[in-house]
Amino acid sequence: MSTxxxxxxxxxxxxxxxxxxxxxxxxxxxxxxxxxxxFYWMAVATFKPDAEMYDYEKYNPFWILHPTLEHIKKLxxxxxxxxxxxxxxxxxxxxxxxxxxxxxxxxxxIERLRYKGSRYVGLAIFLGYLVPPSILFIPLAAIVFxxxxxxxxxxxxxxxxTFLIPFCTWLLMGYFRTIPYELEECALIDGATxxxxxxxxxxxxxxxxVISAGIFAFTLSWNEFIYALTFISSSxxxxxxxxxxxxxxxGDVYHWGAxxxxxxxxxxxxxxxxxxxxEYYVSAMTGAVKE
Amino acid sequence: xxxxxxxxxxxxxxxxxWTRAFExxxxxxxxxxxxxITILIxxxxxxxxxxxxxxxxDTKIGGAGRYIGFQNFVSLAKDSVFWLSxxxxxxxxxxxxxxxxxxxxxxxxxxxxxxxxxxxxxxIVLLPFVVPTVLSAIAFWWIYDSQFSIISWVLIKAGLITxxxxxxxxxxxxxxxxxxxxxxxxxxxxxxxxLAGLQTISPSLYEAANLDGATNMQRFRHITLPMLxxxxxxxxxxxxxxxxxxxxxxxxxxxxxxxxxxxxxxxLSFQRAITGGNLGEGAAISNAMIPFLVAAILLSxxxxxxxxxxxxxxx
Numbered sequence: 019m020s021t022x023x024x025x026x027x028x029x030x031x032x033x034x035x036x037x038x039x040x041x042x043x044x045x046x047x048x049x050x051x052x053x054x055x056x057f058y059w060m061a062v063a064t065f066k067p068d069a070e071m072y073d074y075e076k077y078n079p080f081w082i083l084h085p086t087l088e089h090i091k092k093l094x095x096x097x098x099x100x101x102x103x104x105x106x107x108x109x110x111x112x113x114x115x116x117x118x119x120x121x122x123x124x125x126x127x128i129e130r131l132r133y134k135g136s137r138y139v140g141l142a143i144f145l146g147y148l149v150p151p152s153i154l155f156i157p158l159a160a161i162v163f164x165x166x167x168x169x170x171x172x173x174x175x176x177x178x179x180t181f182l183i184p185f186c187t188w189l190l191m192g193y194f195r196t197i198p199y200e201l202e203e204c205a206l207i208d209g210a211t212x213x214x215x216x217x218x219x220x221x222x223x224x225x226x227x228v229i230s231a232g233i234f235a236f237t238l239s240w241n242e243f244i245y246a247l248t249f250i251s252s253s254x255x256x257x258x259x260x261x262x263x264x265x266x267x268x269g270d271v272y273h274w275g276a277x278x279x280x281x282x283x284x285x286x287x288x289x290x291x292x293x294x295x296x297e298y299y300v301s302a303m304t305g306a307v308k309e
Numbered sequence: 310x311x312x313x314x315x316x317x318x319x320x321x322x323x324x325x326x327w328t329r330a331f332e333x334x335x336x337x338x339x340x341x342x343x344x345x346i347t348i349l350i351x352x353x354x355x356x357x358x359x360x361x362x363x364x365x366x367d368t369k370i371g372g373a374g375r376y377i378g379f380q381n382f383v384s385l386a387k388d389s390v391f392w393l394s395x396x397x398x399x400x401x402x403x404x405x406x407x408x409x410x411x412x413x414x415x416x417x418x419x420x421x422x423x424x425x426x427x428x429x430x431x432x433i434v435l436l437p438f439v440v441p442t443v444l445s446a447i448a449f450w451w452i453y454d455s456q457f458s459i460i461s462w463v464l465i466k467a468g469l470i471t472x473x474x475x476x477x478x479x480x481x482x483x484x485x486x487x488x489x490x491x492x493x494x495x496x497x498x499x500x501x502x503x504l505a506g507l508q509t510i511s512p513s514l515y516e517a518a519n520l521d522g523a524t525n526m527q528r529f530r531h532i533t534l535p536m537l538x539x540x541x542x543x544x545x546x547x548x549x550x551x552x553x554x555x556x557x558x559x560x561x562x563x564x565x566x567x568x569x570x571x572x573x574x575x576x577l578s579f580q581r582a583i584t585g586g587n588l589g590e591g592a593a594i595s596n597a598m599i600p601f602l603v604a605a606i607l608l609s610x611x612x613x614x615x616x617x618x619x620x621x622x623x624x
Contacts, residue, residue, distance in 0.1 A: 046419045049412070050430070053437055053493065056448040059459060063451060074462055116348075124345035133338025143345070146353050148606060150554035152575035153595045156582045157356035157363055180353040183345050212337055241441040243557045244575075248583055259443035263561055274451055281444040292439045296432045299439070303498070304505035 057285075063278035064089055071275065089275035090283065098253045099280060102261035106284075109171055109246075109257060110239040113178035117235050118228065120179065121186035126216050128187070129194040130202065140191060147184035154180070155248050162249050173249040174257070178239045185238070186231040189305055193227030194220060230302035233295045237288050258284040363592035370586040381593035390569050391594065394577040398598075400484065401573060402553045405491040409548055410541075412492065413499025418533075420500065421507045431501065438497040446561035449490040453477050453562065480570030483563055487571050490558055495551070499544055506540035507533070539613055546609035550602060574598050 033041075063071060065085045070077040077083060093099045127133060128140045158177055167173040197220055205215050221228065246257045253265055262280040266273050292299055364381055368374025385391045420431060437445060452459055453476035461473040476486045510533065518528050556575040559565060565572035565580060572580070574594055582591020 042419055042422050042424070045415070046424075046430075049416055049419075049496075050433060053434060053497065056445055056452065056493070057436065057440070059452060060445075060448040072457065074457065079457075079459055079462055116344075120344035120348060123341040123343075127338040127341035131334045131338040131341065133335045136338060139342065139346075143349065146349055148550060148602070149353060149357060150550065150598075150602070152554040152556045152578070153360060153598060154353070154356050156578065156588055156592045156595060157359035158352065159583065160359065160363065160368075160588065161352070161356055176348070177352050179348050183349060187345060237439055241443075243441075243443050243560075244579070247560075248579075259441055259557075262447060263443060274454075274457075277447050278451065281447040284444050285440040288439055288441065289436065292435075293432065296428075296435070300431070300435065300501060300505075304502050 060278050060282050060285075063274060064282045066275070068275060089279040092273070093276045093279045093283070097265060097276070098256070098261060099258075099283075101254045102256050102258045103284070105171055105255060106240060106257040107287075109174045109178065110236050112171075112175045113182060113239045114232055114235040116175065117179040117182035117186050118232055120183050121190055121231065122216075122221065122228065124183070125187045125190035125194055126220060129191045130216075130220070131212070140187075143184050143187050147181070147188065151181060151242075151244050155244050158245065159248050168249060169251045169255055171255065174239075174242070174246055177245050177249070178242060182235040182238060186235055189231045189234075189302055190224065190227055192305055193224040197223050226298060226301075229295060230298040230305070233291065233299050234302040237292065237299075240288050360592050361596060363589055364596040365593075366589045368588040368592075370583075370588055374589050377589075381590050382597070385590075385593060385597065390572070391577065391597075393569055394572040394574050394594075395597075397484065397571060398553060398573045398575075398601075401488060401491065401555070401571075402549060405488045405495065405552050406545065406549050408488075408492050409495040409499050409552075410545060412496050413544075414503055414541075416496060416500035417503035417507055420504050431504070435497045435501055437494050438501075442494060442557040443561050445494065446490060446558050449486075449493075449558075450562050453486050477563055478567055480567060483567055483571050487559055487562055490562060491552060491555065494558070495548055499548055502544045503537065503540065506537050510536045542609045542613050546605060549605050553601060553605070554598065 062080070062082060065087070066082045067084055067086045067088065070083060124143065128136045128143075162168050162173045162177070167176065201219055201223075202215050205219055210218070241259070242257075243259045246260045247264075250256050250260060253261065256265070258280065262277060262284065266277045266280060363374070365376055365378055366374035367377050367380075416434065420427070420434070424430060451457070455473060455475050455478060458473060458476060460476075461470070464470045465473070475482060477483045514532050514536070515528055518532060523531070554575055555573060556579065559571055559573050559576045560579070563571040565576045569577075574597060578591040578594035580591075581594060582588050585591075
């Protein structure tokens with residue numbers, strides 16, 4: 019926003035390269051550098067032997083001289099990490115599917131059946147999205163304990179939908195709104211039931227919305243921490259974030275290499291999924307906010 | 310919910326045919342709502358109410374509590390650690406949100422320029438938001454390490470400092486460190502959402518302003534900001550809510566230390582309720598967050614109403 023380039027207003031294609039470099043590329047490059055640096059640092063620590071990691075005098079910290087897989091090996095074979103990974107996958111996939119199912123039904127009913135009071139229910143569900151997990155985890159812990167779900171995957175599978183359903187429902191309501199009513203009316207006249215309409219007409223047409231919601235729900239549940247920290251106690255039932263924080267630190271001894279390896283390998287699945295569906299992800303993120 | 314199901318049934322009174330019932334919008338609507346509403350009532354609405362109740366009891370983990378009225382709040386009011394956590398939470402939220410907004414808006418404006426590989430850059434920018442917070446916080450933990458911090462190393466090599474900075478050992482250093490990590494994580498969300506908002510502004514507005522001889526600054530001030538203000542209000546409400554109730558970053562990087570100087574209300578309530586076993590007291594602390602959250606939501610809601618009204622009251 020410098021005032022020096024006032025003259026080039028609206029004709030930025032005429033802007034000389036050095037000027038555009040200073041005004042756009044340089045700041046953009048700097049910001050991207052800061053946004054990516056922690057990932058680079060994570061990767062460096064993952065593949066660096068301990069000898070290099072703790073000696074900044076002899077070795078340049080930015081570089082790896084003798085890359086090693088020892089940290090990853092330690093993580094996979096000496097800890098419960100594979101179990102944490104498995105738990106995280108099971109919990110994320112199940113809670114995503116439960117949430118998608120419940121949200122598709124709810125969004126269809128609110129947006130298309132327009133039953134009595136549907137607008138208020140829609141609003142109430144949106145307000146549910148604003149209730150943060152850090153307020154709910156204490157009473158939820160009491161409930162989880164009473165239901166006998168403590169220290170099991172089911173505790174997480176059943177509680178994650180509380181923050182996924184409001185988001186997915188709100189997003190899908192927006193998508194369903196874009197499908198013309200006439201299509202459904204025609205089908206109704208032809209004698210289709212509501213369920214058939216939902217499955218054969220509305221859902222296929224709103225597939226991008228369902229995918230967006232699914233990807234977002236999956237990354238949100240992969241990311242979840244406070245419920246998993248509270249409801250799970252034994253090592254073999256933990257998820258990756260909780261396991262990494264609680265099991266890889268022995269008193270004052272931090273296994274930095276293994277910690278970084280856990281951080282890196284725990285991030286990779288979401289990043290891969292995200293990179294395949296980045297457009298859906300972005301539209302879900304902005305769509306939910308713009309409503 | 311149950312009431313709605315009944316009224317749906319009541320409308321097809323005595324028709325006693327399932328087909329009639331399934332043609333009624335109200336009955337069908339209620340049926341479709343069953344899965345979502347069951348989960349939300351059982352695990353969202355009920356716990357919310359239970360949380361209010363727990364906050365007024367002396368419940369310990371593994372034992373039934375009894376009603377003690379506002380005693381938890383009375384003892385919290387005299388608890389200096391609680392007030393420190395309130396201060397920390399407000400400091401954390403205000404500083405992080407302001408910087409996130411400033412950098413986020415700047416980044417959105419930069420991304421809105423004519424750029425090569427635009428969609429790839431956008432995808433990269435969003436990465437900190439996608440990667441699980443705890444896992445990226447572990448990276449920050451290592452970046453802030455007292456002996457092996459890369460920041461200290463670079464600054465020493467550059468001759469700017471002489472001793473390693475104790476990022477997480479000193480109260481104010483620790484506060485700024487967690488704020489920086491929060492900004493890092495939050496900027497992409499603000500930037501990408503504001504970028505989506507920027508792209509909805511019609512270029513013809515800028516062309517018209519150009520013809521009238523408006524400067525860059527004037528165009529930003531009189532077109533971009535007003536057109537963007539509704540989405541700014543929404544994004545910042547979300548951002549403030551997420552920052553205010555943050556738990557993961559603090560728990561991972563400092564666990565509230567040193568000497569409680571980074572405890573947020575959320576981490577303090579976890580410590581008292583789960584680690585300390587006083588569910589009632591922990592619930593009271595998280596309940597104390599609610600007025601702030603409601604205020605933030607109302608503020609942006611009425612802010613939006615006002616800007617709509619100023620723009621000619623459409624909608």
